[in-house]
Amino acid sequence: MSVVIDSGLRAQFPAADKLLYLDSAHQTPLSRPVRAALDSFYDQALFTAGPKTNWLRRVEEVRVQLASFLGVGAQEIAFTKNTSEGLNIAAHGVSWEPDDNVLLLEGEHPNNAYAWLSQRQHGLQVRLVPQDKKWADADTFAPYIDERTRAIAVSHVMFHSGQRNDIAAIAGLARRHNVAVIVDAMQSVGVLEVDARALGVSALASGCHKGLLVPQGLGFLHTPCDVVEFPPTYVAAAGVANARADLVAGPDPVELRAGARRFEIGNFNLPAIHALGAALDLLEHVTTAQVEEHVLSLGDQFLTRLDGLGIALVGPAERERRSHIYVLELTDPGWPEYFAAENVRLSPVRDGIRVSFGLYNTADDVERFSDILQRGLARHTRHAA
Numbered sequence: 001m002s003v004v005i006d007s008g009l010r011a012q013f014p015a016a017d018k019l020l021y022l023d024s025a026h027q028t029p030l031s032r033p034v035r036a037a038l039d040s041f042y043d044q045a046l047f048t049a050g051p052k053t054n055w056l057r058r059v060e061e062v063r064v065q066l067a068s069f070l071g072v073g074a075q076e077i078a079f080t081k082n083t084s085e086g087l088n089i090a091a092h093g094v095s096w097e098p099d100d101n102v103l104l105l106e107g108e109h110p111n112n113a114y115a116w117l118s119q120r121q122h123g124l125q126v127r128l129v130p131q132d133k134k135w136a137d138a139d140t141f142a143p144y145i146d147e148r149t150r151a152i153a154v155s156h157v158m159f160h161s162g163q164r165n166d167i168a169a170i171a172g173l174a175r176r177h178n179v180a181v182i183v184d185a186m187q188s189v190g191v192l193e194v195d196a197r198a199l200g201v202s203a204l205a206s207g208c209h210k211g212l213l214v215p216q217g218l219g220f221l222h223t224p225c226d227v228v229e230f231p232p233t234y235v236a237a238a239g240v241a242n243a244r245a246d247l248v249a250g251p252d253p254v255e256l257r258a259g260a261r262r263f264e265i266g267n268f269n270l271p272a273i274h275a276l277g278a279a280l281d282l283l284e285h286v287t288t289a290q291v292e293e294h295v296l297s298l299g300d301q302f303l304t305r306l307d308g309l310g311i312a313l314v315g316p317a318e319r320e321r322r323s324h325i326y327v328l329e330l331t332d333p334g335w336p337e338y339f340a341a342e343n344v345r346l347s348p349v350r351d352g353i354r355v356s357f358g359l360y361n362t363a364d365d366v367e368r369f370s371d372i373l374q375r376g377l378a379r380h381t382r383h384a385a
């Protein structure tokens with residue numbers, strides 16, 4: 001059994017014992033240390049009303065912690081509300097002329113796609129790139145890139161198949177063509193090793209409610225300022241370098257803050273950022289390398305059981321191409337109700353049933369679920385009639 005689970009980690013996620021929780025790609029259940037950080041924040045609010053200066057100091061500490069977790073500098077991180085906000089900041093910051101184009105994979109997450117599709121009304125061409133295999137790499141995009149291409153926007157791990165796209169290779173292609181590459185890392189951060197600098201992308205956005213283990217409502221955007229600078233679409237005092245201490249917005253030219261903080265607007269989600277500090281403590285202790293190995297090992301075990309049951313996978317089976325997400329080709333409409341009745345939490349997605357592992361799942365969870373699947377096959381067909 002992996003070190004991750006030996007460390008008693010499972011007990012930190014009580015929901016994983018109350019139900020068979022196989023839905024980390026939707027959200028992760030709250031853990032005890034993250035709950036404690038939230039409680040501590042709310043106690044400070046209740047009994048000492050902050051002070052906010054202390055909370056803001058903590059924001060900067062967590063920014064440094066997150067940056068180091070991602071292998072980048074703190075000045076390259078902006079806190080956002082969620083993935084969509086980060087992706088939109090980047091998508092609306094890329095400059096283009098009518099009839100320029102951006103490349104997106106067919107079937108991309110809508111929160112990534114709409115940031116671009118909504119700009120077609122002003123003349124942007126959005127090219128939806130088909131996949132010739134079960135994952136995307138430089139060869140997938142190369143035939144679609146031309147001198148009018150301004151950006152490639154792509155998920156690291158795709159939510160509906162679990163495929164792990166080869167971002168480093170895609171970013172290499174983009175660099176050769178002087179094209180921005182914007183990555184949705186919502187499904188990979190905290191689960192797979194994401195070395196944001198080594199990937200060489202122009203921007204990487206994620207929320208924190210899956211692999212980063214905090215409740216919904218917090219995200220981040222990483223932009224290495226040396227690769228590309230996106231002008232912010234929205235500006236508030238938080239992003240302005242010469243905002244006055246007396247809070248009078250004068251007629252002086254607006255100087256934006258250096259780095260990614262220029263993208264931040266208004267107050268922060270303070271409780272969630274405090275919670276993120278505790279989540280990162282936990283993840284640093286476990287290490288992402290171990291989480292990745294753990295979920296892939298559960299995947300190895302699961303694929304063997306699926307083979308035995310004759311259930312096919314929507315995404316790739318190769319270890320280096322897959323992730324913590326396994327989508328089963330089961331489209332009979334009776335399956336979701338059956339799993340709910342068996343106290344299993346998972347997500348039906350467009351091509352089947354999505355099972356996703358987290359650091360709290362065990363080999364026993366995989367066996368139990370595979371047995372439930374086996375029983376289900378006696379009652380349900382694999383595919384919708």
Ligand SMILES: Cc1ncc(COP(=O)(O)O)c(C=O)c1O
Binds near residue numbers: 109
């Ligand atoms: C790939 C991907 N991007 C984005 C999101 C969510 O976007 P947001 O954080 O803006 O809610 C999800 C799922 O929740 C996702 O799977």
